[in-house]
Amino acid sequence: MPNTVTETPPDEETPPPAAVDRYRRWWSGWPDWSVYLAVVWSALYGAASLYWALGGDGYPFERVHEDRSSGSILEPSRAEAVAPVLALFCALGVVAGVTMLKNLGTGGRVRKALLAYGWVAGVALTLLIPDYSLLGLLAFSPALLVFVFTGVPGPQDMGDIMYWHRGNLMIVFIGGLLWVAATLAFQRRTNGQCVYCGRAPHAPGRWTDPVRLRTWGRRAVWLAVLSTLPYDITRIAWYFGWPLGITDEFLKEMQDTPNMLEIGLALGVVSTLGSLLTHGLVAGWGEVWPRWVWWKKGRTIHPATAVVPAGFVAVVLIPGGLMAVRGFELGSWGITGPAILWVVWGAALGVATYLYQLRRRGACRSCGQG
Structure with missing residues (x-):
């Protein structure tokens, strides 16, 4: 009978058996x-x-x-x-x-x-x-x-x-x-599902088609990216002296406060970088380390490397957005208005992360499905 055991490609990040045991014992x-x-x-x-x-x-x-x-x-x-x-x-x-x-x-x-x-x-x-x-x-x-x-x-x-x-x-x-x-x-x-992966025996796999998962993932990613733009634009505008969404007096107060506008600009840049990284959930460089990560280039990215940080960011964005809803004032909408969209950003990022996890997950070590 032919040998059906296949070896893992050398570029895959497969942990040694001891590491796998520790992973299974704890996480x-x-x-x-x-x-x-x-x-x-x-x-x-x-x-x-x-x-x-x-x-x-x-x-x-x-x-x-x-x-x-x-x-x-x-x-x-x-x-x-x-x-x-x-x-x-x-x-x-x-x-x-x-x-x-x-x-x-x-x-x-x-x-x-x-x-x-x-x-x-x-x-x-x-x-x-x-x-x-x-x-x-x-x-x-x-x-x-x-x-x-x-x-x-x-x-x-x-x-x-x-x-x-x-x-x-x-x-x-x-x-x-x-x-x-x-x-x-x-x-x-x-509910009769595997507690580890959520798969149910003999259940139709509606979300197992990679093409469908990637299509919906792209939509969620673009929604997440678009929801960051108002925050980024207002903070950059304030830095260059344009009181977008705020009064002239409040802009003058920020200009007179040391490093206030620089902090706002930095937060806008961080938000922009975060939205760019979100594309990794649907791009090839989100599955294989790109060349600019020279010490790991060409290796397969473990799904948890993207799922854990993206999932955490998605969760912490929503309370911040809900707080902005409670503090919203129409006369100074630029302060908290763009932050309200963090709710949308968090929800869309959470959906994109979940679809990425479904697309990248392999066979379950507990139930053997997949």
């Missing part, structure tokens, strides 16, 4: 550990919320000085009004998570209730309660690295950047990601 076990961590997160944050409801210090949504506030939809609010609701919400999360772990809600109304709670928790904690903080930290990460190691441009310290109200929103964001992962795993498990 590929997300359908199991995400539920446990979601329960732990709910228990801890619920305990903290109960502490705040009873008058404890550190309630993270109270009114504080503008320099230490956040743009969360829950801020400002009173602890005695919101903290009990958060505590109850987290208590329900513990019950829902334990029920998922014990597989008590595999069908009927219980399953629907668990899925409803899980998706509501995931969306609320990941997209609705946070603000632009994660997006800002992502955009300014190169400058923050310089500041951490050099202190330039002091005299502020890291406490001026990572204060409690902002750090709390990151904790909330992590909780949302855990609930999204836990709920997705539970939904797949109770």
